[in-house]
Amino acid sequence: MRIGELSRLTGVSRRLLRYYEEQGLIVPDRSTNGYRDYDERNVDRVKQIRGLLAAGLPTRIIKQILPCLDKPRSIHFPDAxxxxxxxxxxxxxxxxxxxxxxxxxxxxxxxxxxxxxxxxxxxxxxxxxxx
Amino acid sequence: MRIGELSRLTGVSRRLLRYYEEQGLIVPDRSTNGYRDYDERNVDRVKQIRGLLAAGLPTRIIKQILPCLDKPRSIHFPDAxxxxxxxxxxxxxxxxxxxxxxxxxxxxxxxxxxxxxxxxxxxxxxxxxxx
DNA sequence: TGAAACCCTCACATTGATGTGATGGTCAAG
DNA sequence: CTTGACCATCACATCAATGTGAGGGTTTCA
The missing domain is CATH 1.20.5 (Single alpha-helices involved in coiled-coils or other helix-helix interfaces)
Structure with a gap:
């Protein structure tokens, strides 16, 4: 999906989605035309980010702990x-x-x-x- | 007590104590020399403010709800x-x-x-x- | 008296999370 | 082909919470 749809699905502005990307929190693919291309999992990821931000964690910390949390949950702690x-x-x-x-x-x-x-x-x- | 001591007791910088005052969250007396004069209750009050700020409330909201919370607790809801x-x-x-x-x-x-x-x-x- | 350690106000700087707007490319529908 | 609705980047603005420093009094204590 493109940024507009993700924005609609998450209620997070396009601007902020780009900002989160800039901060390394989400890394969408790019279509050949340069458009950002997000997959479904990003919806939850963005919500998670919002939750952590609301928790008062700065993006630089979120960036570090996010890899531990968003996964399909399980068998995934090799990079810890x-x-x-x-x-x-x-x-x-x-x-x-x-x-x-x-x-x-x-x-x-x-x-x-x-x-x-x-x-x-x-x-x-x-x-x-x-x- | 003066601002330095309150700062020490609360761990909040002098700058911020003045800022909170500017925002109307604390209203210290003034000594004749112009120095701010805080009483003991301000220690708890400042801690309360920190707590509410950490809760994500902006100072303008804190200013409004604080009067309901910091009092010696009880018989004090006439102004609600x-x-x-x-x-x-x-x-x-x-x-x-x-x-x-x-x-x-x-x-x-x-x-x-x-x-x-x-x-x-x-x-x-x-x-x-x-x- | 003079230095150290306070205090004051004022003002500008910064940081993080956001908004907004300019300028321009892409694409689908009429 | 043109229009409208997307998308892109970039840059500047804002807001709240803070920091920092200048310029200048006050208090304390040796």
Whole structure:
């Protein structure tokens, strides 16, 4: 597929798809006319990239850990150097920390919302299933 | 305390502390000499800000939801407008989505690491407590 | 008093992820 | 063949979060 379709399928702008390519995150084939030619797997790959970016990982790190993650899953760890494993482990741990922090903040928000709710509508427990 | 100490206590650069102030996230007093004068609560507040930033919230959103979160916790929701509650709820939900995405990625990394581990050291379960 | 270590403001630089627009090639349909 | 919808590259713009440094006060302490 060409870039426009991938963009539609992933919701990621053409510009960004080219940017990700420039950063070495995706490497599409080229048709004879020079058009980028993506295969289906790139859809998931792009989504994965978005997820990792949303996780706060910079593209240069994503580039390194992506090869460990996107594969058809399995029998595919020959190219895992010790450095890569260390990097992956460290990023995984950072992710865990980040998840914990986000969870704490999320829970604080929920707690606050609950308190406000109870404050303005002090009701019996049975009525709590409104929303 | 002055900005240097707060910086030390929070690990956030002076520059950023001033930036957060410029963005309306913290509002220190001023000594007669013009120096910023922070109180202890600002330590937690700054950490909270860092947490929310790490969560991907922009400062302008943080500015809006922070008043709901940092307080001495409790009896303090008079200034919660419906808009603010809606905003807070929506950001909370976004956070939840983000947490789920991060968790999926984290688990994928862990899964990969586990597979590699098993591949290069196919051992009995009893030996798994090495690290 | 003078140096060290603070603080202030202001302003410009940078980095990463993006957008936007200019200029031009390709291709399918009328 | 021309028009419209693609595609390409390149370059400049933007935005938020940061860094850095200039130019200049203040406080502390020997």
């Amino acid at each position: 150097t010790p450095e890569m494993l260390a990097l992956l482990t460290s990023e995984r741990d950072k992710l865990t920390d980040r998840i914990e922090m986000l969870t704490r903040n999320r829970d604080a928000m929920t707690e606050y919302l609950t308190e406000v709710e109870q404050h303005r509508a002090p009701v019996a427990p049975g009525q709590l299933h409104s929303t | 407008t419906p808009e603010m509650l809606a905003l807070l709820t929506s950001e909370r939900d976004k956070l939840t989505d983000r947490i789920e995405m991060l968790t999926r990625n984290r688990d994928a990394m862990t899964e990969y690491l586990t597979e590699v581990e098993q591949h290069r050291a196919p051992v009995a379960p009893g030996q798994l407590h090495s690290t």
